[in-house]
Amino acid sequence: MIRRVILAGLSGTGKSTVARRIAEELGWTALDTDAEIERRAGMTIPDMFRDLGEADFRARERTVLREGLARNEVVIATGGGAVIEDDIWAADLLGHPEALVVWLDGESAVLVDRLVAQAGAVGKTAARPLLSDGDPLQRLEAMRVSRSAAYGQAAVTIPVDHDDASGIASDIAGIVRLDHGHPARIELQTPGTVSTISVGGSAVDALPVIVQSGWPKVGRIWMGVDEHVLPHVEADLARLTNAILADVHIIAIPAGEVSKSLEGLGRLYDWMLYGGIERGDAVVAFGGGVVGDLVGFAAATVLRGIGLIQVPTTLLAMVDSSVGGKTGINHPAGKNLIGAFFQPRHVLIEPALLNSLPPRVYTAGWAEIIKHAVIEPSVPGSRPDHLMRLLERNSAALARPGSPILPLLIRENVALKAAVVTADERESGLRAILNFGHTIGHGVEAATAGLPHGEAVAVGMCAALRIAREMGRIDSAAESRVRNLITAFGLPVTAAFDPDAVRQKMRSDKKKAAGVQQWVLPVRDGGVAIATDVPESAIELALEAIVRP
Secondary structure, three states, X not given: OOOEEEEEOOOOOOHHHHHHHHHHHHOOEEEEHHHHHHHHHOOOHHHHHHHOOHHHHHHHHHHHHHHHHOOOOEEEEOOOOOXXXXXXXXXXXXXXXXXXXXXXXXXXXXXXXXXXHHHHHHOOHHHOHHHHOOOHHHHHHHHHHHHHXXXXXXXXXXXXXXXXXXXXHHHHHHHHHHHOOOOEEEEEEEOOEEEEEEEOOOHHHHHHHHHHHHXXXXXEEEEEEEOOOHHHHHHHHHHHHHHOOOEEEEEEEOOOHHHOOHHHHHHHHHHHHHOOOOOOOEEEEEEOHHHHHHHHHHHHHHHHXXXXXXXXXXXXXXXXHOOOOEEEEEEXXXXXXXXXXXXXXXXXXXXXXXXXXOHHHHHHOHHHHHHHHHHHHHOOOOOOOHHXXXXXXXXXXXHOOOOOOXXXXXXXXXXXXXXXXXXXXXXXXXXXXXXXXXXXXXXXHHHOOOOOHHXXXXXXXXXXXXXXXXXXXXXXXXXXXXXXXXXXXXOOOOEOOOHHHHHHHHHOOOOOEOOEOOEEEEOOOOOEEEEOOOOHHHHHHHHHHHEOX
């Protein structure tokens, strides 16, 4: 559990201000090492450098930092050079499992502008040695190069170029609260329905309370569980069965898209109807996107609708398919062509469930998160480019489950999707932007054997990027930025498929309007827009760019 937060980074990143605001949010203590050194010495740091020398200052700095790291519930703002020595990263110091080190990072030019503005405001240019002589931008960039390896050991990197101190502090405080088991709650409101989404905590442990409060007269709980997930949660489900005042019926759902069929749906209907399901019962979908879609559609239609709880167990399901109320099954003519909009009353997201996922299944979920990062500037109330920069700065740490920033990213993605769905539940306008990468992506998924949905979406995004560039909507730099991020998260940018099969699947795409294919394409100023004027030549070039022999 995180008991101390340490902020590292160059001058101008706002460490002192951010530390104070994190401490205020958490009710912790803020410690500014530079200010504490000056208080103890009775002189300013520039005077210490001049009169006592850098070695003396570094010894004082090390003492103050070590003392701070021995405390709990403290947020420490360090000096720019405080964390550059290897020994300070020892397991009993910055490397302690209860210490969260955050690198506040910004572009050198932005940081110099901030330092100049601060110095001008207080009339103390000399108080910033960096500004006292020479080229400050060149000096700061040299520091970045020399210190980046040390700063890069931080568990989390937060970009500070465009966000204010309050937003940055809120993000970091959110990481701590989630780590302490305090779920983040997001309410998705649609006409006549409120879907409560909880991120963090124990989803299984929360189920009994949620069922008893939401379904006080419940007789049975009907739970569809992914067959691959079931062995990992059997002990938890046994505890649930003992804790809940209702009969719990569990059915294993075969893994893979083959379950999202009329046959798979009929199996669920038989299980529920012959088992005596009643309208006061509750249905729980416990698994990835396939289970969520299938069990959700069964809940939407059996007895004309039974209360639904989603417990997603894959990254893709957590950030996308479990949120928003889309349920359905596939048809030979195409993916998700039969279904219903049916909001779950609760979505319980427990990031710890990701720890048992096969690496490829975990990785596939990043496609939907990258999709959200691309469309974020088009979402009302969003922080443009926020997700994109978080992903770019933390891609290595997020390669495996367990990164402390992962629950925060899940929360941010859920909030983004909830905002879109709240504005347009039934995809009559804004919600269509969530289909970025899916037009060709669904075709690629259907035309390949066993390609995970997330990988197909990644390839589909590359196709949409290529179309947008061919049409002059974005430049090559914007295309490369997203492609590089896709690659950084271990996702493919090409796939082996028959282009004719993809063209055939696109003809039955459910996103058509009046027989015209709708495309979600990125635009030059960020975000996406719907297009219907895509020339066939651009589509053909895109298919050529993503097909792998």
